[in-house]
Amino acid sequence: MTQNFRLESGGLINRSKKISFKFNGKNYFGYEGDTLASALIANGVHLIGRSFKYHRPRGFFGAGVDEPYAIVQLYRNGETEPNIKATEQELFEGLEAKSVNCWPSVNFDVGAINNFLKIFLPAGFYYKTFMWPKSFWYKIYEPFIRKAAGLGTASIKHDKERYEHKYEYCDLLITGSGPSGLASAYSAAKNGAKVILAEDKSRFGGTLLTSDVNIGNQSGKEWADSIVSELKEMSNVTIKNRSQVFGYYDHNMLVMSERISDHLPKTKKYHPKQKLWYIRAKEVLISSGSIERPIVFGNNDTPGVMLSSAAKEYMKVYGVLVGKKPLVFTNNDSGYETAIEFKKNGINPIILDTRKEPRSEIIDEAKNMNINIKNSYVVVAAQGYKKVKSADIAKISDDKEKLGSIENIDCDCICVSGFWTPTIHLASQSGNKTKFKEEIDAFVPGISKQNEKTLGAANGIFTLEETLKDSFEQGNRLSKKITNNDNKVSFPNVVEKKSAVHDKFWCVPLPKGKNYKRFLDFQNDVAVSDIEIALKEGYRSIEHVKRYTTLGMATDQGKTSNLNGLQLVSKIENKVVPAVGHTTFRPPYTPVSIGAIVGREVGKHSKPTRKSPMHSWHEKNNAVFVDAGVWLRPRYYKRGDENLFEASKREAKNVRTNVGVCDVTTLGKIDIKGPDAAELLNRVYTNAWLKLPVGKARYGVMLREDGIVMDDGTTTRISENHYHMTTTTAQAANVLSHLEYYLQLVWPELNVNVVSTTEQWAGAAIAGPKSRDVLKKLFPKSDVTNEGLPFMGYIEGDLFGVKAKIFRISFSGELAYEVNVESDYGYYMWEKIIEIGEEFGIQPYGTEALSTLRIEMGHVAGSELDGRTIPYDNSLEGLLSKKKDFIGKRSLTRKAFAAEDRQKIVGVVPLDKKTSIPEGSHLVKDSNAPLPNPKLGYISASCWSVEHDNPFSLAILKDGKNMIGKKLFVMSPLKNKVIPVEIVSSHYVDPKGERVRS
Amino acid sequence: MLYIKCPHCGMRSQNEFSYGGDATIKRPELGKEISDQDWDNFVYNRKSLRGKHWELWQHISGCRQWIKVERDTATHEIFNTLKANEEISL
CATH class of the missing domain: 2.40.30.110 (Aminomethyltransferase beta-barrel domains)
Structure with a gap:
């Protein structure tokens, strides 16, 4: 396979290392340092996919994050991923990619019939058409639309890759490593500030990699390289490539996604695929640059029509020609830079400049190189279906309304430049009130809300000298504020060519009798005519127009379409652009994989799993577990072929007739100490607590202030000023917060401390008519008779050398005890109970039997105390003290409650x-x-x-x-x-x- | 994510805290007669203010202290934080 469009030399790729890859089943090769896009273009492949709505052929439009077309399905290491931009995906050995949104193939796509039906598919088509009959939606319309639309298929397999999260703090976060990012990072780093510099691409330098400038007697790229290598050596600097800061949130927190392994054939062992950084920065410098704006003309979505800056980047970074008969269509000097680059590589471009008589250094250079320049010329329409074959061009009148006679010229690509749009997404997300800058026809950041400052092209500054000056200064100023150092960096000598002003021209009028589609949004197939319909139908707010036509709603979020859409609305509405306003910029700036957002919180890692100290015993004895909040509890212990119903019936029956043992470690436990402990209990529980003697337990119900039951449980007086409270498993954390609230804020005068001891104690409930027999043998030294340990009594005992708390309380309604030992002895206790209980027919029972026992006994639990019931509803009104006030009491007098x-x-x-x-x-x-x-x-x-x-x-x-x-x-x-x-x-x-x- | 200054622990991220509502509400004294209207105001009626607002947060994954935070509900700006026993000066 030859690479017909690869230049003999040049570019930043490593030509000594060939990389083979597959696209739509065909083998190709590229070089190390290529993107999938550059490698395909080098191989002459321009047909990448089909468009969203009309299934029109799609090629490449950009060379990076702004790409609206070249979205592929990627296959890597046995996994597949949709929505991958070919312009961002770096080439690796064995890469496989396929076109999306076409069937059966990208070359012959059945859905392309939509293109010929486009007259029937105007804005709002889906809203209008698929309404009736209603029953058709689920069965016919939706499945059909889903099959026809969409940009790839998500894998339904479990993602085996590892994703990580990282929390980081820094003095300055700088987003983008172009001239402004490097300059500001450098001067801030020199002041000793902790700096994070993030670059989305694999190479640092931004526009310095492609522009023809000199800084301090070095080329732009050499200067960038030297600054980067110096920054990498500094311990106070973190410099990250393949890292996109995609969201700016409250209190200067930004989120960055770092693609660690996406450019490798396989993720290295113990490495994550991607890492999500949560960065809390003291100051943020946004140096995200700008994106070239297209000019709108007929069939401007034909493969081969692309941004002029992208064409230049393919030549200068990848050594690739996007075409051999290029037409450059521009309203400013940027197109000339691209044309000059073509010329330097032996290709003869034609420049169509919408301006009449522009003069500048760059234009003079192009003229001196004998480049064919046609002034006051426009491209009326691109011709060709799967690739540009020629262009209809015409002279345009000075008022830009009338076209001259149409000529057709041969070309194989059209490089468009409609000037530059600052990338203000992050600034806008931070709450910055953007303002419209007339000179550049675009919005720039205005008044900052958070600690953010925008530099360079992102701030609408398009000259290198001004950008560098401002960036060095801001980097120095902001870091000085934090570190108090003032190490000035000497400003380098800058050589750049001056540009002429751009022409405020953005849309070519239709020639008489032609109705070419002129696209604004290339990813969602939104054309000029769609916006016109929306406005005719009465949509006025730009937010409504956006939603009705889907302008800017694709995964590229309107990076190339936004401003042209606004221009069109403002023109039709006869308003100025700032009066139309722009739609809200929301994070993420670029799509972020779900895996990165989820991080390590997958499966069992999504929340902690709490296990009791007896868990392994339960496992060994065929327990079937159930999730109880974050706890794993035995639901039943399976014997033979028993099912849940049979097993739980056996276990419950055994409690009623013999004795059973249940793991109750999960119950919430709160240790309460202090001279006012009784008073606290008296206020939070509905019943009386002041006279509970030492060594006694009491059942209590606590309410919320609105009278609804919050929780129930027993609390035991261990000693004079020491109580042991139990809560339900589910409410343990809430009850603790509740007590802390009253102690810290409402009654700070109470001298009480509360602390959770849930995990300090392992608990076993021994229940059934023979439970006392078990207890007698378990604690031979203690008096556990009905007199020695009566109902609701409490003693401490010695369980074969282990200190135990013995409570005579019952949830099952049988004669029952709960024994607590320190967690580390839980397993030992459990084994002893089983061993000693054997002669009495003891059986362990799970939560299902536990429920059965409490239900038939009429004991309430979570399903009755569900946040909607008051004590009366649960027949707990007998526990409401008439003699004292308690939390929620006053609410019980409400009419409905009474x-x-x-x-x-x-x-x-x-x-x-x-x-x-x-x-x-x-x-x-x-x-x-x-x-x-x-x-x-x-x-x-x-x-x-x-x-x-x-x-x-x-x-x-x-x-x-x-x-x-x-x-x-x-x-x-x-x-x-x-x-x-x-x-x-x-x-x-x-x-x-x-x-x-x- | 908000960045909240716990008066006991220093600057901490919002995910360490849990929100606790209006900090200016005073619980009526126990055992004291109170009209239905006053009780309803205490239990239910809250203003949904736009702007500066004193509210309670608990540093549940930190020192477990309840704290008072003066925050702008529209902009999320935090002006001041106080310990539970410090009085709000309105």
Whole structure:
């Protein structure tokens, strides 16, 4: 394969290292240092894809981040990635890429029929057309549109690459390593400031790599290289290539994505693919440069039409010709630089300049080189389908309204320059109020809101000397403020050619009788005619025009289309551009891979997994685990072929008849100490706490200030000024914050300290009629009789050498104890309990059996304390002290909370005693009532009662107090079930609570 | 992401904190008679101010102290931060 468009020499590529790659199944080669784009152009490939809407052929338009066309599907190391810009993707050995948005191939694309139907696909086409009939949307329209549109396919496989996040702090963050970035970084670094310099491309230097200038008797590139190598040596400087600062957030925080491995065939072992940097900078210098603006003309999207600066970059950086018969179409001097570069490489360009009689050094140089220059000329339309073959050109009148007679000239590329647009995205994201700069027809940053300053071309300064002067000075000034050093850098001698003013011309009128598509937004196929329709249909705000036509909404975010769109709207509306205003710039500046945003927080790393000290025992004993918040808890212990239902029934039954043991380590535990501890408890709990004796536990309910139940649990008085509070697993963190809030802000006079001890204690609940027998053997030295350790009693015991806390509390409703030991002894405790309990038939039980036991006992838990219920609703009104005030008490006097027919917890049993009741079902009076059927309540929790051997549920039911004995229906439209039920007491087992006291 | 000066720990990123609402609300004294209107104002009624606003934050992933932060709700500018026991001067 020969590279017909590669220059004999020149460029910054490494010609000694060939790299082979595949595009659309065909083999090509390029050189180290190429991008996929430059390598394809060198091979004469200009047809890259098809456009979004009309499926028109697409080639290359730019040479970097501004590229709207050349989007490919990339295959690397067995993985695939969509939305890769060929102009940014560096070539690596074995790279494979394919065209997107075309079928069956880029050369013959069936969707291209849209191009001939384009008259039927105007702005808002999808909104207007696919409305009726409604049922067609899901089945026909949407799948069809999805197949036809889109820029590639996301992989559905798990991304095995590693992505990392990094938090960094610096004095100055400088975004872009062109002349302004290098100069400001250099002077700031000399002052000893901590500097981060970020460059999006692989090479540092920005426009210095391609412009014909001299700085301090060196070429621009030599100067850039020397500054970069000096910066790299400085310990206070971090200099990063392939790193795009894409977002400017509050309080001077910026986010940068560093592409560490994307340019390699395979990510190195232990290396991330990409790294996301969260950078908090004291000062930010935005040196992001500018992007060349296209001029709008007929068929200006034909492959071979591209930005003149890109053509120059391909020659100077990659040694590649974008064409051999180039036409340069320009309204300013930049086009001349490109033409001169062509000429230097033995190619004869033709310049069409919209200006009548421009004079400048650059123009003189072009003239001296005998370049064919046509003044007051424009390209009316590009001709050719898959590649430019010729151009229709014409003279244009001085008022730019009338075209002369049309001539057709041969060319194979059209290099366009419509002047420059400062890249103000970051400044705008920071909150900077941008202003319109008349001389350059573009917006530039105005008044800063955060500590940000924009330099050079990004600030609308297009001469090198002025840029460098300003940048050296700003770098020095801002760093001096931080470090108090003032090491002035001597200003180098700058040689550059002066430019003539540009022509404020941006759109070629249509010749009579022709209706060429003139594109504004190349990625979303938005043409001049689309904007005209939108305005005709009454859209006025630029934000609405944008959304209706999708102008600037593609992945390139209108980098090349934004200003021309504004110019058009302002022209039609007869307003000045600043009056139209620009749309909001939002991060990210360029697409960022989801992997980089997620970082290491994937799978099990997305949140911590908390395991109890007994976890490995559970694993060894066939526990099936369930996520309880971030905890992993045994749901049941599988024996043989048992399923969840059978196992949990066995475990629960065993608690009711023998004894079971449950891992309750996950319960929240808060240690409370201080002389005012009792007073604190008395204020946060609804019941009385001042007289709780040492060695006793009490059940308590705490409310929010609005009267809603927040949490429940037992708190034990360990010693005079020391309490041990337990909370539910889910509310542990909230309860601690709640207590801290009142102690720090509301009642700072209380002398109390609270601290979480959840992870310090391992807990085992031993429950069942034989639990005391187990306890006796577990603590032979302690008195655990009903008298020695009564219900709600607390003692400390010696568990074969380990200090243990023994609480006689019960969630299951059986005679039960909870034993706590320091976490490190949890496993030891558990094994001892199992060993000693064996003769009494002990079995471990999981959360499913735990739920069954508490449901049939009518004990409330998270599904009843769901943030919508007050104590009365849960039949906890007996715990409301009348003698004292507590948090939330005043709210309970609200009318709705005191209503006679208020919702209340009840039990629900199916009449057939067989059909299980889905949780979340509704309770209704009449199952055949017309919709909406009035809802009386809902099922909060369901189980299979092991005591009665039939289904049993808890429900929160309107006027529950008076509903006992009534017959209602449970309806679950989701499960398509209607179940006749009877309402019973929520205490389905041992309603008098005798067992816990036995 | 906001950058908040914890009076105990110094400058810390927002993700170490949790938001706690209006700092100027005073809880009525326990056991004191209070009208429905005053109680509603304490529990529910909040102004959604645009501009300077004293609010509570808790440094949950740091010192766990509740602090008072004077912030502009529109611009996110933070003017001042105080310890829980320091009085706001309005």
